[in-house]
Amino acid sequence: MQTAIIADDEPHMREMLREQLNALWPELRIVGEAEDGLAATALIHALKPTFAFLDIRMPGMTGLEVASGKTADTRVVFVTAFDAHAVEAFEVQALDYLLKPVEAGRLAKLVARLRTLQPAATVDLARLAESLASLSTMTQAVSRLQWLQVAVGQQVRMLHIDEVCFFESDLKYTRVVGENVDGIIRFSLKQLSEQLDSALFVQTHRGTVVNRRFIHAVHRHGETMELELKGVGERLKVSQPNHHLFRAM
Structure with a gap:
């Protein structure tokens, strides 16, 4: 056998x-x-x-x-x-x-x-x-990383990279938020960044990477800047060094 x-x-x-x-x-x-x-x-x-x-x-x-x-x-x-x-x-x-x-x-x-x-x-x-x-x-495609296996509770959800709204660092894991998906993967944000298409994904904060396709609006409050994403209830803060990426929006 x-x-x-x-x-x-x-x-x-x-x-x-x-x-x-x-x-x-x-x-x-x-x-x-x-x-x-x-x-x-x-x-x-x-x-x-x-x-x-x-x-x-x-x-x-x-x-x-x-x-x-x-x-x-x-x-x-x-x-x-x-x-x-x-x-x-x-x-x-x-x-x-x-x-x-x-x-x-x-x-x-x-x-x-x-x-x-x-x-x-x-x-x-x-x-x-x-x-x-x-x-x-x-891996010579626009994005080397095509699919993610995202742990959501006791399930594993398959999520295409194009459906990801944003990534957020969470200690040794990375939080993945997409359309109807909010879970974690066991890769650091640094490891992910090496696999992502830089023309599509932009780092807005030390621990956050956002999919440009989902940016709905940019909100400014004095020195503070936040992104409103399509289909996502929470707003994401943009660190001061990255404000220039969104001033034209």
Whole structure:
């Protein structure tokens, strides 16, 4: 029987991948889950699963460190929100590299291949290169980050980047406010800014980034400036150094 573990520091992400795998591959037995790299390493050593679906950015140890340090014959598939570590995936002989949010069709093709993979099979580097090239093409779009998986209470909502009204820093998380969505994602505002289209998203405050499409009006009260956004009840303050961005509005 083929077995697998799932490692991701977000419980919602583990649940979503587990449900997708159960639907596409009922015979695959998920024998363990981990929320950090150290726990993932321990599971691989103890259970010796056939496959390990690893997030890359995890506490303790990254998925890359887990993959490079494993001694079992477990084959690795990376599942991550960023493509910045694609080259390292080659170095640890990953079977594949999936970009979040994982598309059902993309995962179905991978499952079909993993079902017939022999234990001693070598990595198909040509296939992996094709996958990485596809990711590279995808990230050359106007905005590298296309979809967000936003935690709203006990649910995970899929939100396209164009539907985001604004981002607001919230300690180690980032609040995401969109049309009928108000939740959090586990990325810092700095990490997000590197993935956003600067022509569309503008930083209005040290902890706030706004989608220009949703700016309805600019309100000035002496030295204070606030933005009124379409469909959003609250107004956002603009820091003094950023006033010049909105004076013409």
